[in-house]
Amino acid sequence: MRTAEALHDVYQRLMAHFGPQHWWPGDSPFEIMVGAVLTQNTNWSNVEKAIANLKAAGLLTPAALAALSAEKLAELIRPAGYHNLKAARLKNLLALIAEQGGVEALLAQPTATLRELLLGVKGIGPETADSIVLYAAGRPVFVVDTYTHRILFRHGLISEDCDYFQMQDVFMTHLEEDVALFNEYHALIVRLGKEFCKKSKPRCEGCPLAELAA
DNA sequence: CCCCAGGCGTCCA
DNA sequence: TGGACGCATGGG
Known part of the structure; x- marks a missing residue:
């Protein structure tokens, strides 16, 4: 329950900050x-x-x-x-x-x-x-990437050794199975990663998730 | 000059 | 089973 609330909170903050990302870029x-x-x-x-x-x-x-x-x-x-x-x-x-x-x-x-x-x-x-x-294919599967790991770890939501399937499981057991939600959520994570969660910058100035850090 | 990017397979202990 | 390493171009 605690995790589910955190994941929804993260999503709301990212969506409020960046807006819809309209993924995947591509015509077919x-x-x-x-x-x-x-x-x-x-x-x-x-x-x-x-x-x-x-x-x-x-x-x-x-x-x-x-x-x-x-x-x-x-x-x-x-x-x-x-x-x-x-x-x-x-x-x-x-x-x-x-x-x-x-x-x-x-x-x-x-x-x-x-x-x-x-x-x-x-x-x-x-x-x-x-x-x-x-x-x-438009199926409700959550996509995980390196940004997902870095962001969730930096905000204390997962352990450092959490692997792909464990991270995917975190999202898929705590979120409703919704293609549009999964689509936007992963795209927003990538957007956040590019702008605020670079490997070289452990301090994410202006990160819209700043208040999450405990 | 440096570091990094929307990973994956192979190799080797 | 898990950690290093190769693969390669273009942008900051």
């Missing part, structure tokens, strides 16, 4: 899936350049990317960093999409199945899988 489920892979440990502005390259070349479809060599794909996504690695990861994801009969068919799988299928792809871990499940 497939674009969201590609972006989810490209943004791994990478600034979103770099991902935008890579996606713009794919769009400009008319290649932002599963069929077009599947027909492209890994080398050519890597060159197009170069601005997103780790381009060789991510080209291979996108190819792995494309294989799953083809195997499942397309993006629509894949995303229509039951939530638990979809999550397992995505986690079975080499290069897709918990955050990338959950981002796709929530933002591309």
